[in-house]
Amino acid sequence: MSVTKPTPLSGFPELLPAERAVEQQVLDQLRATFELHGFANVETRAAEPLSQLLRKGEIDKEVYILRRLQAGEDGEDSGGDAGDPNTLGLHFDLTVPFARYVLENAGKLDFPFRRYQIQKVWRGERPQEGRYREFTQADIDVVAAGELPFHHDVEVARVMAEALSRLPLPPLRLQINNRKLIEGFYRGLGAPDVASVMRVVDKIDKVPADIVATMLVNEAGLSDDQAKQCLALAEIRSSDSSFVERVRALGVEDELLETGLQELATVISGCAGVATERFVVEADLRIARGLDYYTGTVFETRMAGFESLGSICSGGRYDSLANDGRTSYPGVGISLGVTRLLTPLFTRKKLTASRSVPSAVLVALPDEGSREQCIVIAAQLRARGIPTEVAVSAQKYGKQIRYAERRGIPYVWFPADSDSAAESGAPIGHQVKDIRSGDQLDADPQTWTPPAEDLRPQVVRSEP
Amino acid sequence: MSVTKPTPLSGFPELLPAERAVEQQVLDQLRATFELHGFANVETRAAEPLSQLLRKGEIDKEVYILRRLQAGEDGEDSGGDAGDPNTLGLHFDLTVPFARYVLENAGKLDFPFRRYQIQKVWRGERPQEGRYREFTQADIDVVAAGELPFHHDVEVARVMAEALSRLPLPPLRLQINNRKLIEGFYRGLGAPDVASVMRVVDKIDKVPADIVATMLVNEAGLSDDQAKQCLALAEIRSSDSSFVERVRALGVEDELLETGLQELATVISGCAGVATERFVVEADLRIARGLDYYTGTVFETRMAGFESLGSICSGGRYDSLANDGRTSYPGVGISLGVTRLLTPLFTRKKLTASRSVPSAVLVALPDEGSREQCIVIAAQLRARGIPTEVAVSAQKYGKQIRYAERRGIPYVWFPADSDSAAESGAPIGHQVKDIRSGDQLDADPQTWTPPAEDLRPQVVRSEP
Incomplete structure (x- = not known):
């Protein structure tokens, strides 16, 4: 067409x-x-x-x-x-x-x-x-x-x-x-x-x-x-x-x-x-x-x-x-x-709205081989009513964060890196970053929940 | 027209x-x-x-x-x-x-x-x-x-x-x-x-x-x-x-x-x-x-x-x-x-649906003079997300219950009767009746809440 x-x-x-x-x-x-x-x-x-x-x-x-x-x-x-x-x-x-x-x-x-x-x-x-x-x-x-x-x-x-x-x-x-x-x-x-x-x-x-x-x-x-x-x-x-x-x-x-x-x-x-x-x-x-x-x-x-x-x-x-x-x-x-x-x-x-997509979380993709792991994390978040999408491709994390920024998605989730955990001996767990404040914290995909007001796009009103 | x-x-x-x-x-x-x-x-x-x-x-x-x-x-x-x-x-x-x-x-x-x-x-x-x-x-x-x-x-x-x-x-x-x-x-x-x-x-x-x-x-x-x-x-x-x-x-x-x-x-x-x-x-x-x-x-x-x-x-x-x-x-x-x-x-x-109206509660009307009191009760229930309507007219309670039955409204609320309380000396408080079971209980409009599944019409499926 x-x-x-x-x-x-x-x-x-x-x-x-x-x-x-x-x-x-x-x-x-x-x-x-x-x-x-x-x-x-x-x-x-x-x-x-x-x-x-x-x-x-x-x-x-x-x-x-x-x-x-x-x-x-x-x-x-x-x-x-x-x-x-x-x-x-x-x-x-x-x-x-x-x-x-x-x-x-x-x-x-x-x-x-x-x-x-x-x-x-x-x-x-x-x-x-x-x-x-x-x-x-x-x-x-x-x-x-x-x-x-x-x-x-x-x-x-x-x-x-x-x-x-x-x-x-x-x-x-x-x-x-x-x-x-x-x-x-x-x-x-x-x-x-x-x-x-x-x-x-x-x-x-x-x-x-x-x-x-x-x-x-x-x-x-x-x-x-x-x-x-x-x-x-x-x-x-x-x-x-x-x-x-x-x-x-x-x-x-x-x-x-x-x-x-x-x-x-x-x-x-x-x-x-x-x-x-x-x-x-x-x-x-x-x-x-x-x-x-x-x-x-x-x-x-x-x-x-x-x-x-x-x-x-x-x-x-x-x-x-x-x-x-x-x-x-x-x-x-x-x-x-x-x-x-x-x-x-x-x-x-x-x-206007605070974001153009329903997603509250973007699950970042460390590499294409981790897609299945990322899909599981997204499903765990969705099970608690958190709209979530998985990154389209395994670009550098900086690019994935900019993807979220452009759409107004407030959180980027970084999956636990089992490989580097094995290499360094210290397990690196899941982390979630609030890209508005820059705060990045350890988080469990089974329990982490954002504040209720982040669950859907917020209506933003500009007064004259 | x-x-x-x-x-x-x-x-x-x-x-x-x-x-x-x-x-x-x-x-x-x-x-x-x-x-x-x-x-x-x-x-x-x-x-x-x-x-x-x-x-x-x-x-x-x-x-x-x-x-x-x-x-x-x-x-x-x-x-x-x-x-x-x-x-x-x-x-x-x-x-x-x-x-x-x-x-x-x-x-x-x-x-x-x-x-x-x-x-x-x-x-x-x-x-x-x-x-x-x-x-x-x-x-x-x-x-x-x-x-x-x-x-x-x-x-x-x-x-x-x-x-x-x-x-x-x-x-x-x-x-x-x-x-x-x-x-x-x-x-x-x-x-x-x-x-x-x-x-x-x-x-x-x-x-x-x-x-x-x-x-x-x-x-x-x-x-x-x-x-x-x-x-x-x-x-x-x-x-x-x-x-x-x-x-x-x-x-x-x-x-x-x-x-x-x-x-x-x-x-x-x-x-x-x-x-x-x-x-x-x-x-x-x-x-x-x-x-x-x-x-x-x-x-x-x-x-x-x-x-x-x-x-x-x-x-x-x-x-x-x-x-x-x-x-x-x-x-x-x-x-x-x-x-x-x-x-x-x-x-x-x-x-089909369990009822034809969103209302979970019908507030019964003892007499037309009590409408304001009933509106306040309804507002108290709605404040907790309970869809509520007030009876159209002060018919006998039996007729008001049948009004609810016809529409599938599960609960009828009977307001506290301040007049008879004064007459008998014993205050008669608010009561709510589940018209499916017939159970009728004392209830406080500030706190009573029906089970979540009663808050909106339930989808009723009949298998072949």
């Missing part, structure tokens, strides 16, 4: 081994947290019929359609005709396939069903930083058949907050709001068209406040006073429940608003234990989430220094993930954009 | 949560073994240009082509035209993308490069048992820039043998041969066209021996005696190096044959330590592997009771994975068909 040097494909990021080691540890950490909370893993197939994928009109343009190169010859399936609902496309998120999976397997699943799903998704978008054509998402959702108690909103927020707070990332800010709160507020305010108020307020991050106020008057039919009230609401944020008093101080009364205030206060206090200086959880009353299927709690997450990425972890409560005519399946979930989060950190050299 | 009940897509198998838990443990076990031997993980993008994918003529018909639904509108990329080499297709194995990755990143990788790769691949084949349109493969390869010493053949065989022997599977048989051995034998025998002898002998599993003999005479130009010798070679198998004497007894002499015999004997003895009653490693001189890029060691693997699946784990030595004009990249590798292996075992109920 002779080929000319290939070049990267825009929008399809790939990682070098050390970067992938970091990504693996991030995914391991996410999985560990999700499973500690009882979330079961699910993977769905990459392809769905277009009839499923095009349900959400707004992103149909981003779908990749599949066609078998020889389709049609056996008359078996469609030739990738965009008008044929059986044509397959790659999933562009994990929610649509999960909804389909829940309906398809409803009789075999136990509800409420907690699931996490970590998979690649594909969108034919124009690539730019934070937007890729292939990327990994990590979703958690709790779905019920019939009714889903509110406390699952708190659960989902807390689980993702715990997961995020353990990752090796710049400071994060989990921003939470509640659609009932803002809808109730606009309704209580007497807005003639609540939906158009939400549409305008959603622009608040991109448009100056005075222009938003004008739009609220012109497009959403509010009075100047009402518009001012809406802007005042959107400015409220707090990392405790003090936002409740500030909303009440605006003097708007509404039953839905009251429910929303209570729900949001409950979610905020439920996450309080997770918050740290580097991980802020706060009520932020400007968060609305454009997607109109959210009906209560909504989440977004910003990463310090990477605000241009937008929200890297978003979600909320939806009253109906799926519906089979008899049963409705409400849910609450959050989706973390793993690639979106990590790729800019790799690109800017903010995150 | 209201939808009618969807049906499965033929060739795209999906797993229920308990089955996925088994698959996850299999993948974890593979990864652990690969990393213990110093293999670094790599993931490549799912899509490659058709110009890369169609290099191997024989499977181009199986490729899925990608097209953006709105392609052409922005004039940016091809509209999925099969004649355009820039058109993207989904990868159908992990070798082609890995070869491209090695060339693309050659300057950033350290050689010899040990990598493992566990990803989904797609083929537009007609679905049947063991053949899917979407399936997971787990590959290991060692690749060098320039020369790759032979001992890596032994290494790769041994690593995959170790990995396979630890999986919860029916008995396996790893069959190893060497292309130099059979090519040298045919050459030493005086065959006029070695390649056509190999093509005929490769049919030996499907065609009766006397017909193969006739074909060797008619199609490969052998004498009756030569044909008989070829069949005699193909019948040789042994799980030690005794095959060497049996080949020599056939009286054929050739330098390449001699090299092949030595290499094969070295691989077999290198794997001897891994063999058990349920995991046989043997030299099998009929194994040829159709693909003509193998140049030395070749591997296949059969699973007892599932012979119709063919080889579930195959590979070998190739002299050139890739070539950039200056440097050639030889390698040796094996590819395990994870989906091909597991899906038939799931379908026939040979393999």
Whole structure:
């Protein structure tokens, strides 16, 4: 297979081994947290019929359609005709396939069903930083058949907050709001068209406040006073429940608003234990989430220094993930954009691993005839969970040490030299060298163990 | 999102949560073994240009082509035209993308490069048992820039043998041969066209021996005696190096044959330590592997009771994975068909998990007002790595126990009842019930720990 040097494909990021080691540890950490909370893993197939994928009109343009190169010859399936609902496309998120999976397997699943799903998704978008054509998402959702108690909103927020707070990332800010709160507020305010108020307020991050106020008057039919009230609401944020008093101080009364205030206060206090200086959880009353299927709690997450990425972890409560005519399946979930989060950190050299291979030990090879002895030593180390490789060839020890250095392998093992022992009369035993410090000590392959943190590559974060 | 009940897509198998838990443990076990031997993980993008994918003529018909639904509108990329080499297709194995990755990143990788790769691949084949349109493969390869010493053949065989022997599977048989051995034998025998002898002998599993003999005479130009010798070679198998004497007894002499015999004997003895009653490693001189890029060691693997699946784990030595004009990249590798292996075992109920959720403990809820107390208990258990969920609602304890039973959660935790303690004067402390045995004991959420095997779902194998 002779080929000319290939070049990267825009929008399809790939990682070098050390970067992938970091990504693996991030995914391991996410999985560990999700499973500690009882979330079961699910993977769905990459392809769905277009009839499923095009349900959400707004992103149909981003779908990749599949066609078998020889389709049609056996008359078996469609030739990738965009008008044929059986044509397959790659999933562009994990929610649509999960909804389909829940309906398809409803009789075999136990509800409420907690699931996490970590998979690649594909969108034919124009690539730019934070937007890729292939990327990994990590979703958690709790779905019920019939009714889903509110406390699952708190659960989902807390689980993702715990997961995020353990990752090796710049400071994060989990921003939470509640659609009932803002809808109730606009309704209580007497807005003639609540939906158009939400549409305008959603622009608040991109448009100056005075222009938003004008739009609220012109497009959403509010009075100047009402518009001012809406802007005042959107400015409220707090990392405790003090936002409740500030909303009440605006003097708007509404039953839905009251429910929303209570729900949001409950979610905020439920996450309080997770918050740290580097991980802020706060009520932020400007968060609305454009997607109109959210009906209560909504989440977004910003990463310090990477605000241009937008929200890297978003979600909320939806009253109906799926519906089979008899049963409705409400849910609450959050989706973390793993690639979106990590790729800019790799690109800017903010995150790497201490080594590019799993090996903690390189067993040096005194001569090719000692390979069998070295394989036995490596097996003894591996039996205690120590990733180990044997040197490729019996070069001078200096070269073998440089081999380890280039890869970041922290230890080089020098096997006992039975020949020179015989010659000199003094047995020379096994020795292990920490090539970072230069320390070299006698060691027994049956018992020697490095510190736990050396067992796998360490994530190295460079702060700005 | 209201939808009618969807049906499965033929060739795209999906797993229920308990089955996925088994698959996850299999993948974890593979990864652990690969990393213990110093293999670094790599993931490549799912899509490659058709110009890369169609290099191997024989499977181009199986490729899925990608097209953006709105392609052409922005004039940016091809509209999925099969004649355009820039058109993207989904990868159908992990070798082609890995070869491209090695060339693309050659300057950033350290050689010899040990990598493992566990990803989904797609083929537009007609679905049947063991053949899917979407399936997971787990590959290991060692690749060098320039020369790759032979001992890596032994290494790769041994690593995959170790990995396979630890999986919860029916008995396996790893069959190893060497292309130099059979090519040298045919050459030493005086065959006029070695390649056509190999093509005929490769049919030996499907065609009766006397017909193969006739074909060797008619199609490969052998004498009756030569044909008989070829069949005699193909019948040789042994799980030690005794095959060497049996080949020599056939009286054929050739330098390449001699090299092949030595290499094969070295691989077999290198794997001897891994063999058990349920995991046989043997030299099998009929194994040829159709693909003509193998140049030395070749591997296949059969699973007892599932012979119709063919080889579930195959590979070998190739002299050139890739070539950039200056440097050639030889390698040796094996590819395990994870989906091909597991899906038939799931379908026939040979393999499942002890529970459908990660949770080892359900914290029962005495009343809704105790939820906060139960959340604290759950957090105390999780802090020691015990997956725990809190009951959804304060039903009668009998119902909460049945909730745990349905999911296979082994323990139900009953929180200390501070109210009744106050009433009766005798404090009733925390208790934990093993719902399999019915045993119920006092327990402290700060210290209680279940046996290690209860921490995650156990793989349950039913023998035939």
